[in-house]
Amino acid sequence: MRELAVVVGTRPEIIKMAPVIRAAEGRFDLHLVHTGQHYDDEMSGAFFESLDLPTPDDNLEIGSGSQAEQTASGLVGVEAMLSEREPAAVLALGDTNAVLSTALAASKLSTKFGHVEAGLRSFDRTMPEEVNRVVADHVADFSFAPTAKAIEHLEDEGVTAGVYETGNTIVDACRDHAPMAAERSTVLEDLGVAGEDYVAATIHRASNTDDPERLREIVAVLDSASAPVILPAHPRTTNVLDEMGYEPSGSLRLVDPLDYLDFLQLLNHARVAVTDSGGIQEETSILEVPCLTVRPNTERPETVAAGVNELVEPDELEGRLETLLTDDAAREAMTGHPDLYGDGSAGEHIVDVLDAQT
Known part of the structure; x- marks a missing residue:
């Protein structure tokens, strides 16, 4: 049986690659590599x-x-690993350093490389993730693009061979994992927000955490919200807040990083999400939870175009958050597009291509 190597390095990669791994079982001999970029077991290993x-x-x-x-x-x-095992192909997903490492290693060895989530662009080269995406796409043998817009981005850069529109595996993942989360997680009861309106928040990007005043403004808004704000704190965020001596005294509750199923349950029942994460912009659209993204740009523009996600600066966050917490019509207007990223069969599409082409 042909071998397929799959490289993951962070929690989002594990989550999004899970449907591909499941689809490949029985069709390929899988060799799974964890780079350990998320080195805290709470963040990735237990997933x-x-x-x-x-x-x-x-x-x-x-x-x-x-x-x-x-x-x-x-x-x-x-x-x-590739030199020793010589797999038929190697896959990596997204925009982390694990993706860049895999893309470069495969291209130097002439191993077929598949980039899952190809063609996403923020057009902001100050973001390391943007550089990683671009390099991976330009050396990939298989570019598995989640949307037609992503394919347009690749075509604009001259990448036309080996490009496939597959949908996004996050749809598969949400559909697979939401029932598991509902059955196994007690996080809402544990946090005392079951049946209540609350905000699910994540803030971890360097563009927010490396600017102390910007971060202070963001958390101050969250701390003054009219509903509880649950923020599972990334170590980067926690370290900066500790250095600042900032302690929430109002609505904001900093909690330890959550198990994925706990976080999915938390996100699924939130009234609003506030984030700077790319993946959460996708998940909220699928789960029909309005999303406010504290960034000047996004590589998920279809969520903004559909009206289910808004880009906000810190000084705009308070007004938009309070509107969504208090105005049912405004909140309803930011829901209703769970199909932006496909029908939930992206994992199967990707494996079908690999099965036919390797």
């Missing part, structure tokens, strides 16, 4: 077990470090 996924065959244990350190360590580890 394999909680999502009923196979244990990784390799863990590169990259951990924290600079962009160069993470990319270099991943490049060395992935190259060694």
Whole structure:
């Protein structure tokens, strides 16, 4: 049986690659590599077990470090794996350093590389993630694009061979995992928000956390909201808040990072989401939860065009958040487009292409 290598490095990658892994089982001999970019077990390691996924065959244990350190360590580890195993193809998803490492290693060894979630663009090269996406797309043998807009971006850059519109695996993941979360999670009861209006929040991007005044403005708005705000705090965010000496005294509740199924349950029942995460912009559209994204740009423009996601600056956040918390009609207007990213069969589409082309 042909071998398919799958490389993941962070929690979102594990979640979004899960449908591909499930679809490939029985059709390929899977070799799963975890780079360990999310080095805290709370953030990634336990997810394999909680999502009923196979244990990784390799863990590169990259951990924290600079962009160069993470990319270099991943490049060395992935190259060694590909040289030893010579799989029919290797897949990576998204825009992290794990993706860049895999793309570079595969291209140097002439191993067929598939980029899942190809063609996303924020057009902001100051974001390391944007550089990673562009490089991965330009060396990929298979570009699995989630939307027609993503294909347009690839065509604009001259990438036309091996491009497939598959839909986004996040739809598959939400549909697979939401019932699991409802059955297994007690997070709403544990946090005392079951049956109540609340805000689910995540703030972790460097563009927000590396600017203390910007971060202070964001958390001050969240702390003054008219409903509880639950923010599972990324270590980067926690460290900056600790350095600032900031302690919430109002609506904002900082909690430890949640198990994925707990977070999905939290997100699914929120009245509003506030985030700077790309993946959560997608998940909220599928779950029909209005989303306010604290960023000047997004690589998920279809969510903004559909009216289910708004880009806001910190000084705009308070007004928009309070409107969505208090105005049912305004909230309803930001729901109703769960099909932006396909029909929930992206994992099968991707594996079908690989099955036919490798």
